[in-house]
Amino acid sequence: xxxxxxxxxxxxxxxxxxxxxxxxxxxxxxxxxxxxxxxxxxxxxxxxxxxxxxxxxxxxxxxxxxxxxxxxxxxxxxxxxxxxxxxxxxxxxxxxxxxxxxxxxxxxxxxxxxxxxxxxxxxxxxxxxxxxxxxxxxxxxxxxxxxxxxxxxxxxxxxxxxxxxxxxxxxxxxxxxxxxxxxxxxxxxxxxxxxxxxxxxxxxxxxxxxxxxxxxxxxxxxxxxxxxxxxxxxxxxxxxxxxxxxxxxxxxxxxxxxxxxxxxxxxxxxxxxxxxxxxxxxxxxxxxxxxxxxxxxxxxxxxxxxxxxxxxxxxxxxxxxxxxxxxxxxxxxxxxxxxxxxxxxxxxxxxxxxxxxxxxxxxxxxxxxxxxxxxxxxxxxxxxxxxxxxxxxxxxxxxxxxxxxxxxxxxxxxxxxxxxxxxxxxxxxxxxxxxxxxxxxxxxxxxx
Numbered sequence: 001x002x003x004x005x006x007x008x009x010x011x012x013x014x015x016x017x018x019x020x021x022x023x024x025x026x027x028x029x030x031x032x033x034x035x036x037x038x039x040x041x042x043x044x045x046x047x048x049x050x051x052x053x054x055x056x057x058x059x060x061x062x063x064x065x066x067x068x069x070x071x072x073x074x075x076x077x078x079x080x081x082x083x084x085x086x087x088x089x090x091x092x093x094x095x096x097x098x099x100x101x102x103x104x105x106x107x108x109x110x111x112x113x114x115x116x117x118x119x120x121x122x123x124x125x126x127x128x129x130x131x132x133x134x135x136x137x138x139x140x141x142x143x144x145x146x147x148x149x150x151x152x153x154x155x156x157x158x159x160x161x162x163x164x165x166x167x168x169x170x171x172x173x174x175x176x177x178x179x180x181x182x183x184x185x186x187x188x189x190x191x192x193x194x195x196x197x198x199x200x201x202x203x204x205x206x207x208x209x210x211x212x213x214x215x216x217x218x219x220x221x222x223x224x225x226x227x228x229x230x231x232x233x234x235x236x237x238x239x240x241x242x243x244x245x246x247x248x249x250x251x252x253x254x255x256x257x258x259x260x261x262x263x264x265x266x267x268x269x270x271x272x273x274x275x276x277x278x279x280x281x282x283x284x285x286x287x288x289x290x291x292x293x294x295x296x297x298x299x300x301x302x303x304x305x306x307x308x309x310x311x312x313x314x315x316x317x318x319x320x321x322x323x324x325x326x327x328x329x330x331x332x333x334x335x336x337x338x339x340x341x342x343x344x345x346x347x348x349x350x351x352x353x354x355x356x357x358x359x360x361x362x363x364x365x366x367x368x369x370x371x372x373x374x375x376x377x378x379x380x381x382x383x384x385x386x387x388x389x390x391x392x393x394x395x396x397x398x399x400x401x402x403x404x405x406x407x408x409x410x411x412x413x414x415x416x417x418x419x420x421x422x423x424x425x426x427x428x429x430x431x432x433x434x435x436x437x438x439x440x441x442x443x444x445x446x447x448x
Contacts, residue, residue: 017044017045017046018044018080018081019042019043019044019078019081020043020044020045020079020080020181020182020213021041021042021043021066021077021078021079021182021213022040022041022042022076022077022078022079023039023040023041023042023062023065023066023075023076023077023078024040024075024076024077024078025038025039025040025074025075025076026038026039026040026041026062026065026073026074026075026077027039027073027074027075028061028065028070028072028073028074030408030416031408031412031416033406033407033408034237035058035061035237036058036061036062036065036073036237036238037237037238038075038238038239039058039062039075039234039237039238039239040239041062041232041239043182043213043215043230044213045181045211045212045213046208046209046210046211046212046213047208047213047214047229047230048204048208048214048215048216048227048228048229048230049213049214049215049216049228049229049230049231049232050216050218050224050228050230050231050232050245051063051215051216051217051231051232051234052217052218052219052221052224052231052232052233052234052253052257053233053234053235053257054235054257054258054420055404055406055418055420055421055423055424056236056237056406056418056420056421057234057235057236057237057257058234058236058237058238058418059217059234060186060217060418060419061237061418062234063099063184063186063215063217064099065077065086066086066092066097066099066182066184067086067089067092067097067098067099067184068086068087068088068089068090068091068092068093068097069089071086071087071088079095093121093178095181095182096178096179096180096181096182097180097181097182097184098175098176098178098180098182098183098184099175099183099184099185099186100168100171100172100175100183100184100185100186100188101186102186102187102188102190102419103356103357103358103359103419104164104167104168104171104191105167105356105358105359106358107171108159108167108170108171109159110158110159110160111158111159111160112158112159113139113155113156113157113158113159114142114146114153114154114155114156114157114158114159114162114170115138115139115141115142115143115155115156116138116142117159117170117174118142118145118146118155118170118173118174118177119138119141119142119174119177120174121174121177121178122177122178123138139155139156141177142155142173142177143155145173145176145177146173149169149172149173149176149199149203150199150202150203151169151173151199153166153169153170163191163309164191164355164356165191165192165193165196165309167191168188168191168192169196169200172185172188172200172203176207176212180207180212181211181212181213182212182213182215183207183212183213183214183215184214184215184217185214185215185216185217185218186217187217187218187219188200188216188218189218189220189223190442191355191442193307194307195307197223201223201226201227204227205227216228221250221253221254222250224245225245225250228245229244229245230242230243230244230245231243231244231245231248231253233253233256233257235256235257235258235259240256241256271299272299273297273298273299273300274297274298274299274300275297275298276295276296276297276298277296277297277298277332277333277436278294278295278296278330278331278332278436278437279294279295279296279329279330279331279332280292280293280294280295280319280328280329280330280331281293281328281329281330281331282327282328282329283315283318283319283326283327283328284326284327284328285314285318285323285325285326285327286325288311288314288323289311289314289315289318289326292311292315292328296437304316312441313355313441313442314326316352316354316439316441317352317441319339319345319350319352319439320339320342320345320350320352320439321339321340321341321342321343321344321345321350322341322342322352324340332348332349332350332436332437333436337350346375346433346435349435349436349437350435350436350437350439351375351430351433351435351437351438351439352430352439352441353423353426353427353430353438353439353440353441354426354441355441355442357419357422357423357426358422361422361423361426362414362422362425362426362429363414364413364414364415364422365413365414365415366413366414367410367411367412367413367414368396368400368405368407368409368410368411368412368413368414368417368425369392369393369396369410369411371414371425371426371429372395372396372399372400372410372425372428372429372432373392373395373396373429373432374429375429375430375432375433376432376433377392379391379395380392380395393410395432396410397410399428399431399432400428402428402431403424403427403428403431404424405417405421405424405425405428406418406421407421
């Protein structure tokens with residue numbers, strides 16, 4: 001027990017407090033994939049528990065079982081020492097289990113207000129009891145919840161007018177508006193600024209004090225060490241380590257996640273930095289970007305930092321031709337480009353991996369192959385109109401192997417993949433396009 005390579009340690013949170021949640025010998029399979037194998041997980045009231053693992057480890061799948069999103073699992077779930085059967089999200093919510101996913105737009109209704117979204121679960125639940133919605137009461141309650149979280153978002157503001165960070169906070173507000181006993185946060189700090197993260201942590205500490213068990217799915221180890229009491233590490237659908245955060249060094253956490261030392265997985269590579277090859281001058285988008293210049297050399301990785309709302313996403317979209325109102329000059333390898341649309345950008349060697357993957361980065365209802373080759377279909381066409389499916393599939397298989405995308409095959413729908421593997425597909429699409437400039441808006445979520 002305790003070795004990095006193969007052994008697993010079962011949860012041992014019995015330190016004077018009975019477990020609030022126990023998941024025992026959980027297994028689940030999807031077509032061609034064994035996603036989880038005999039996983040044990042448990043946590044106690046009033047604690048924050050880190051659930052981490054590399055790409056495809058199964059952490060999100062385990063929590064989707066807990067939330068009722070997947071119901072064909074094997075194993076047992078116990079709450080407060082009693083076995084429960086969770087087959088639907090409603091059953092999970094009735095037990096006090098709430099989950100906030102990282103893909104916030106799939107969980108919010110954009111044409112409703114903040115208050116309506118926060119109180120959505122309760123409104124639907126009460127529809128059978130009364131036919132009229134008490135709007136004043138609804139907004140007063142939601143405003144009180146937001147105030148209790150120190151969030152300054154008007155209850156009557158439309159969701160469509162919010163930033164990604166604000167949407168995240170609205171989802172958390174919705175979760176705690178009910179009798180929440182177990183709160184699962186999937187990459188909660190990814191869209192948040194440092195100050196917003198601190199605000200979230202203050203809220204988590206308050207929830208812990210109220211007896212709520214908070215489960216964090218994240219790759220940001222310093223944040224986990226700052227807020228979490230316990231840690232469970234998964235790899236390849238199995239439990240490999242459980243313990244107290246304070247008892248496991250960060251370097252060891254990475255070893256458990258990867259099955260090897262960091263320097264073995266990601267060795268240092270020497271490279272030469274060339275001359276400036278990508279030049280962006282005086283980019284302006286009224287009210288969003290004010291005369292930004294970028295000068296990037298060949299072989300160089302440049303980080304673009306700023307608080308949420310500072311204009312990072314807007315600049316990325318302007319360079320990619322996805323901001324019609326923007327102006328400025330873009331040069332690549334000494335040639336001035338005319339970029340008025342994403343099509344122009346792709347054709348001239350610029351690629352963008354967007355922040356909101358499911359909405360803008362991939363076609364979740366289409367296959368891995370369709371997604372990987374979407375930007376280069378002309379490469380696989382015969383006589384200008386007919387697709388050569390054999391070449392398309394082979395190119396997809398090569399990219400799947402190159403990036404280590406965990407999928408039963410190239411025909412699997414992207415929506416059936418884990419979040420990290422969806423991100424790999426979004427990146428692989430542009431690698432196949434052999435772009436000269438790659439823009440990543442926010443770090444690749446869930447792809448560690």
